[in-house]
Amino acid sequence: MFEFDYTDTNYEQLVHAMAFSLQVPVHNEQLLIPEAIGTGSFRHIHAPNGLHAYLIDCTLRKDWHIHINQSSEEYYMLRFDELAIPQSLTITVADEKIREKNTNKALAYLTSSLYNWSYEGTAGCSYKGVHIAFSKQWLGRYFEIERVEDVLSSYISLKAESINIIPLDARYRRWMKTISHVEEDNPMRTTILQNRMMLLVERFFTSLFEKMSNPAYRLPLSHEDIARVMHIERLLTRNVLQTPPSIQQLARIAAISESKLKKDFKTMYNFPIYEYFQKARMHAAQDKLLTGKYSVKEVAMELGYSNLSNFTIAFKKEFGILPSQLLSQKKLSH
Incomplete structure (x- = not known):
């Protein structure tokens, strides 16, 4: 099994810690997964407006467990994930778990550095993700949102229960694809990356605030x-x-x-x-x-x-x- 256990809110350091664990080099903030573990890469990107993102695009040949420990430094991680699960996957947020078998998951959800978070999956799982880290001060500054702390704490308190609230649709996936595949030599690369990251954050929170304004909201589907x-x-x-x-x-x-x-x-x-x-x-x-x-x-x-x-x-x-x-x-x- 490939296991990675980490405690920090810095995605740049996370990529280097992952590279150390896998015993591979980091080039242009990207590491390539060794063939014995799987195929694909992990990457860090930094936008001029202060956003950091962690990009995942891989298929694992071994059973795997990625665990991010809670931190005393409060940050939020907005996760956009597409997973093809041939056998099983367990998503853990704090002490709540969701188990999936033989399915595909495409979801957007928010976690806090104040809670443990992990994915534990079986061999053959394909994982594409864009994870964006920010503070509540950053969110309030860029989106001029009142009562940011109240909304964030209300959402985070739902933990794993909220994972299915916002499914990834075609627009989310298109922005994720652009972030993951914009060419290195594109003169607009930095602008494009920042723009798409902001679109992801803005759309997620616009939807979230609409739903959180109704405390009784629950998606009426099984x-x-x-x-x-x-x-x-x-x-x-x-x-x-x-x-x-x-x-x-x-x-x-x-x-x-x-x-x-x-x-x-x-x-x-x-x-x-x-x-x-x-x-x-x-x-x-x-x-x-x-x-x-x-x-x-x-x-x-x-x-x-x-x-x-x-x-x-x-x-x-x-x-x-x-x-x-x-x-x-x-x-x-x-």
């Missing part, structure tokens, strides 16, 4: 319902360039009625299935345009629009501006 709907969301957004499956096909995959699927999906993601899919397509189009590598026509054609005006209408409906205006704004910003 654990099994949540897992089913998250699976359908992943299938739906796996390739937004393709025609999506029908509701009938999705319901058959989920092994529930069409009416229940539509109701549960809207409960989880706030939009009907195909409206959600259309939003995911438009955000994918926006990302492509923002790279500066594609014309409006090329993006429209890739998304399957034979009529360019239909694409521009759909884009403006989602973002309030035409795709050509987005390109013009990007050029002006440079």
Whole structure:
């Protein structure tokens, strides 16, 4: 078994401690996992505005246990994780545990350095994650949030119970992918990293504050319902360039009625299935345009629009501006 036990809130030091444990070097704040343990890497990134992130992208060949001990220094860790679990995984926050078997998990949740936290999994588990560390003072300063301490303490007191509250959707995963794959030689790399990290933090807390304002809030779905709907969301957004499956096909995959699927999906993601899919397509189009590598026509054609005006209408409906205006704004910003 690969075991890593650590006590600190500094992600840069964490990467170096992990490298020491694995007996591998650190290059550009990244370590590569030795073949005997698995494949992939761990990495630290630092944004100019004070955010630190810890990136994980690996598949473990051994059983593994990563344990971060509680610290006297109070910090918060916002975790965005995608896990493929072929056998079993135990998530522990303080003294509460959630056990998963033969499934995929895609979740965003918040932990505090004042609590122990750990993942314990079996061989074959794939793990992609973006973990962002900050203090409550940083959060209050950047988001001008009143009563930050009250909201954070209320959320943290839920511990493991809250893990399923915010599932990762297509937008979260897209930002995570950008953070993990932005090119080293990209002159905008630092700006892109900081921007996507801020988007992750802002969206998480916007959703959190809306829910925490209602003390009686609980997602009115069972654990099994949540897992089913998250699976359908992943299938739906796996390739937004393709025609999506029908509701009938999705319901058959989920092994529930069409009416229940539509109701549960809207409960989880706030939009009907195909409206959600259309939003995911438009955000994918926006990302492509923002790279500066594609014309409006090329993006429209890739998304399957034979009529360019239909694409521009759909884009403006989602973002309030035409795709050509987005390109013009990007050029002006440079």
